[in-house]
Amino acid sequence: MSAVISPAPHVSGVKTAADALLQPMRYTSRAYRRMTLLLLMVIGWAMFCFIYQAMVGLGVTGLRRPVFWGFFITDFVFWIGISHAGTLISAILRLTNATWRYPVTRAAEAITVFALMIGGLFPMVHLGRPWFFYWLAPYPTERMIWPNFRSPLEWDFFAISTYLTASTLYLYLPMLPDLALARDRSRGWRHRLYRFLSMSWQGTQVQWRRLELAIQLMAAVVIGIAVSVHTIVSWDFAMSVVPSWHSTIFGPYFVAGAIFSGIAALIVIMAILRRVYHLEAYLQPKHFSNLGKLLLTMTLLWGYFVTAEMITTWYGNLPDEMGTFWSKVSGHYAWLFWTMVLCNFIIPFPLLAIRKLRTIGGTVIASCTILVGMWLERFIIVVPGAASQRLSFNRWYGYYPHWTEISISLATLCAMTLLYMLFTKVFPIISIWELGATKHSAPAAVEE
């Protein structure tokens, strides 16, 4: 059955801004289909890798004693960090009433949901027997085994599931009026889908007031959840007595890093959306400049946290800590550490600090390097700490990922891209009502 989103009945032939913003949902190009197929192939390959790993065991990965946390946990922390792009940034901008946020929030909130979905899979991917993944959840069993609530990994379950629920609702609620618009301008299965999703939204003034209040209140609560989630993820490390992990600064350090990588991811995705869907009239240079300023703040904050962490370790001069410290600064992991510093500070700082360089191109380059740098940072936190020699009979182990881990990690990028692409085909990627349909004119044609 055909499913068409038609222009407003009374304005046939005239493209309004609302119609223009619904345009990416209307047409699917050949390039889009090809890209979807390519991404599905990569994800399919990763699925094969995962099944192979599940059947043969974790021995097919590069994980060896004492490094039991490698790429998978790095990916887990990285994606949970990226998830802070949306809900947290959107909530902060909403509460501070930053009006420039309107074209940005939906794109950011979608990142949160997808990044959490991907990140949340990694504790399962990392399991030796993934078919017992439900053991992570607290439920009474006849074996009288109950998940140990003392374990920070158990806290992850509660934190991530709460954050995913809250973020999905926080993405969904501001979308209600736009779903109603799509419902009114569509036919076929799309009409039925939007009729269901729009929850009979009519646009009465009572509905508007209640919705605005709910979004505002939810924004306040969501900030509390978002901060707690990455703090709890940091506690996965900090609650252990592993050198370079056992640190009181890890909570705020992880939260700052999460916001840092989240903003970078948002800028990259905004630039892609702008280019692919020709959203130049909506995602303007000022949006990139403003996010660039936020990114600059986070660059400085990140630099401050890393310096504080490194100086404290160096000054303390504890033998166990120093082993890991030197492995990062001048040892086996030095090239990764200094690449991280280059990517997270040395390259982005001038690009974001100098006004002339803080263009769309400049912020995108800075964001891309930051994303690479932040992944490396997660790796630098996870692996050298685990690899350190703490017992006399234990040797330092250089962790090298195998093809299964590399494939699965790369596939997460593809999964993120695919989920985002599908999202843009079903939901308006820019909040139409918050933009006030850009005051009832069509700034630019939107096409793929």
Added chain:
Amino acid sequence: MKSATIEVSLRLPCEGENAADLPAMVELLRRQGVAERRIQVLSREPLAAFPASRSHMSKLGMAGALFGFCGAITGLVVMTLDYRVHTGGMPLIASFPLGVITYEMTLLSSILAMLLTLFINARLGPARRMAGHPELDYGEAILSVHCEDRLQAQQVRELLARLDPGPMATKVRQ
């Protein structure tokens, strides 16, 4: 089975120089004896002319948080006592992990309570019958009155015609 109502609706500009004074129109209808619940102003964006009314959403959110807090503590304590694990001499019920999980459950419960309040207050839900106005666009509003019978519909039409001579739509809805 619900009885049929007749909806008389008027599409008006709500922005710019020709913007209709919607609050005044609603007030006039009220003074003419049309029940408030039968009058609706629909728009594609929130209208500043209609101020926010009091809502219990924040209080119910707090109540939800309290429910989540108490529920989480009770659940965790009961479960920990039911399924005892070896703690190496440490207290069976650990306060810090209890606090972490309780915090998450408190906020989750608060959000769900607010969501429920929104759906009830704003009359949202997939099963609800909705009066669709696909013709509504940005910068416009629809003043809609649900009348009990044809006589009242005629009276409302005459009243609205005095306020705005524009075209009016009449629909019979179940």
